[in-house]
Amino acid sequence: MKERELQKYLRKCRLLPVEPGPVVAGFRCAAVIPACDELEEIGNTLASLAPGADDMVLLVVNHPADAPSRVKAASGELLRLLASGAFSCRNLFWIDAPDLTGGVGEARKLGMDAVIASCHAEQAERVILASLDADTVAEPDYFDAVRGCFERNPAASALSIPFSHRPGATPEEERAIRSYEAYLERYVDRLRRAGSPYAFLTVGSAFAVRAAAYVRAGGMRVRKGGEDFYFLQAAAKTGRVVTGDRVLVHPSPRPSDRVPFGTGPAVRKLMAGEAPAEISDAAFAFLGRLLARAAGPGGLEEAELFLDQIDSCSADFLRQEGFLLIWPKVLANTPDRRDARLAAFHGWFDGLKTLRYLHRIDRFCGNGIPSVAGKKRI
Known part of the structure; x- marks a missing residue:
């Protein structure tokens, strides 16, 4: 990547301060994790990660401007815990990003852009940005496995990471999440058999992208939902999106209405007896x-x-x-x-x-x- 291409992208970015200090060049893989009202889950997520000396974890602690006082207080408590060293995760950084208007897409973008800003142009083809969620548990070799997928696929611009949701809290939730996983897999499998280059899963907690490809795709989409779909679609237009060879992440199966569509709303609808619309x-x-x-x-x-x-x-x-x-x-x-x-x-x-x-x-x-x-x- 040329320096002017990188700088042109960065001129459009909003870069917030990173704690406990600026991200320095030299990290090979950065896991970016938006965290909004996730005090109960974030400890397990960070405990599951084992970054090496060349890996880093960047939390983007955020909430919308109209969030209830309880959610804003949760952001404050998480920032306090981070500053106190309560989490033992190696190479842990964070951004305080209150009052966001662009939802989880904006949070992901703030984190990924902060990593991009630390890169030299000649490093951008080697640095990997990995997208996780604050309620997602990773396999112990997550960082090594993600890097390995890119090493085995040198022409790949992005990676769709196979996932399996954690067990549901109730039999009904368990049936709903497995039904939803099967629905997603059927859609992608039939796209693949039809010959579509867009035959890959797009889940925010389960993808990674080369830093250079991230810039060429225009960066993360600022959306309250579907940012993963729109970003990986753009990445597929400028390069090749491959699918990993084994499950590396385990997202939460919980029903939710925090985003307009995606896993949480789908599970909630399935538990209410509303099945997703199948395509023939x-x-x-x-x-x-x-x-x-x-x-x-x-x-x-x-x-x-x-x-x-x-x-x-x-x-x-x-x-x-x-x-x-x-x-x-x-x-x-x-x-x-x-x-x-x-x-x-x-x-x-x-x-x-x-x-x-x-x-x-x-x-x-x-x-x-x-x-x-x-x-x-x-």
Whole structure:
């Protein structure tokens, strides 16, 4: 990474003081952990981590401006415990970040940006930012295993880390969390079989990214929920997201409504008898045919021709997404090679578009296979 690229990114960042002192260059892996009202869980999380001399842990102690007084008091107590050395975790740093408006996404960004600010440009390809949560327990070799995954995948920009939630507090909670895990795995597995490059899990407590890839992806998204999904989607557009080979983290299974969507709300709904909306196998079959056509010879050389070669439901979706207007502009800025055109298509037809596409196909076309969309060219 070039120094000017790094500095351009940092000029846009809000950098808060780090305690007990500034992060210094030289750490190889930094685990960034937002902590909001987590006094009961944070001790177990920190006790599970065993950072080496080249690893660090950075807590971002935060709460929203409108948080109840109890939550603000919990932030104050955690800061007091950190300052007193109550936790034995090695290379432990923290940021006091009260009154956040951007939720957990902003907290993650503050922590990751603080690590980025300590990096020299030539280090950025080697430094790893790992994302954890304050209610997540890690395997003892977490840091070694994360670094090892990147060493075995030198072309990877980011890593989706396999996880298994801790046992539920009740039989109902246990059934709900295992049902939700199976739901997520089914979705990713069917994306993989369809040929999507976005076939990876996106959970905030279970991913890591190279510092350089983090900067190139534009940094963590400032959102109250879904920041992990949107960030890893961006990372997949600028590099490759791989999935680790074994479970390394164990998030909490507890139901929650602290974020608008994700594990906590899903578990709460499952325990109330509301199952997540499944997407049909037929919709994924449509996706597989669409992506295969895009990867085929000549498929993406011209927008109209591509729409003529796919089914009418898929063609209608792409038209509504502005494909006919956008694709000629994309081609004008893309090398004249099939692999470059396909990469550009996946950059446009990203993880979010894929999800919207699947829902639309499921709603309107899931019971059959429409004919090819357009008239054949002579």
